[in-house]
Amino acid sequence: MPGPKPASINLDESTRNLLERMLRRQTLPRCLEWRIRIVLNAAQGLSNRQIAHDLGRDRATVQLWRDRWAAAQESLEAARLEGYSENQMESLIFQILSDAPRPGAPDKFTPEQRAAIIALSCEPPPASDRPVTHWTPRELADEAVRRGIVPSISARTVGRIWEEADLKPHRSRYWLHAQPEDPQEFEARVGVICDLYQRAEELHAAGVHLISCDEKTGIQALERRAPPLPMKPGQEERLEFEYIRHGTLDLIANLDVATGHIVAPTVSATRTEADFVKHIEQTVATDPQASWIFIVDNLNTHKSEGLVRWVAEACHLEVDLGEKGKSGILQSMETRQKFLEDPTHRIRFVYTPKHASWLNQVELWFSILVRRLLKRASFSSVEELRQRILAFIEYFNRVLARPFRWTYAGKPLAI
Secondary structure, eight states: OOOOOOOOOOOOHHHHHHHHHHHTOTTSOHHHHHHHHHHHHHHTTOOHHHHHHHHTOOHHHHHHHHHHHHHHHHHHHHHHHTTOOHHHHHHHHHHHHSOOOOOOOOOSSOHHHHHHHHHHHTSOGGGGTOOSSSOOHHHHHHHHHHTTSOSOOOHHHHHHHHHHHTOOTTOOOOOOOOOOSSHHHHHHHHHHHHHHHHTHHHHHHTTEEEEEEEEEEEEEEEEESSOOBOOBTTBOOBOOSOEEEEEEEEEEEEEETTTOOBOSOEEESOOOHHHHHHHHHHHHTTSTTSEEEEEEOOOGGGGOHHHHHHHHHHTTOOOOOOBTTTBSTTSSHHHHHHHHTOTTSSEEEEEOOTTOGGGSTHHHHHHHHIIIIITTOOOSSHHHHHHHHHHHHHHIIIIIOOOOOOOOOSSOOOO
16 A cells, blocks of 8 residues: 655745755754755655655655654744744754754753863863863863862763864864054054955946955975765765875966956966066056056065066156165165055055955955865876866856955954
């Protein structure tokens, strides 16, 4: 005899869109991912047998979560009609698709003890006379018992408490606590750059190219010793751990702030003063009569003698440049910078403050390049690396390019 008819699943457009957005989240637990896929496939009218085959699950599992969702449809609809926010609807969906509480022994630790363990986890180990940089579960369990927080606790239980509290003592990230020598000058420079970003479209309409420019150095041509194993249901793509080094390349990239396109990139084996001057020259050659504003950091090649001489020639400036290290405009980095950032020049440079290269929008594009190409690729030579970087830039400009939405206005961020 045929089994019972599968529960009917009906999704309104807002709920369907929310489920699809949740699926795109990289941090979504895998179990929730395939449960959401069961719901979406069921809403398309697929049978339990078809869904089980497509997702690599058994029919009983598909029926369980299909029935669970069907039973909750009325409460979801009521919440939507009551005007629940997207976050509230998402929390409700998590509750519906989460595992039911399982029987077992009651929690042996009180909320106060758990809070004390979490607080201890956030203390530096040297405060407990332990000459290490971070806690391990075993060490923290030992310290919790020594302080009398709990009579006993296992390292595994400490690990579970950390997981529930989203604590990761084994991980760390670098950050820079920059303290500008002149806060007023720092704020002024940040304000100038943010103002330029806000006016990017206006400048573009007036024929002024606003370019965010920087180098990404030491890009390695790494060839994996074995081809990757392709992705399949329940298993991500697997990359060979060992690789062969074939050398490195440097990329000088220009991001057109108004359009989001990468303009006249330079991929070469070096990034000398001459390389940067040549890069700026070939960039300006794409529209030789236009005005150009380059946002750059404080690297010495961005304030070089060669760059000053080229700008003076390109802008037809009849000035005495002096002599490097001795007199005039060429005397020092400070005098060269002052000349290069002169707002009356058709080609000028705007410098980010020290330790503030994050203000340069091309850094955002570099992260895209790493994530979409460099991180998982394999290159048999530096020439292949060069060609694939250029191919990615062409693809990015054709398919992905759009201006970054810059919201920072130079003021301290609220906490």
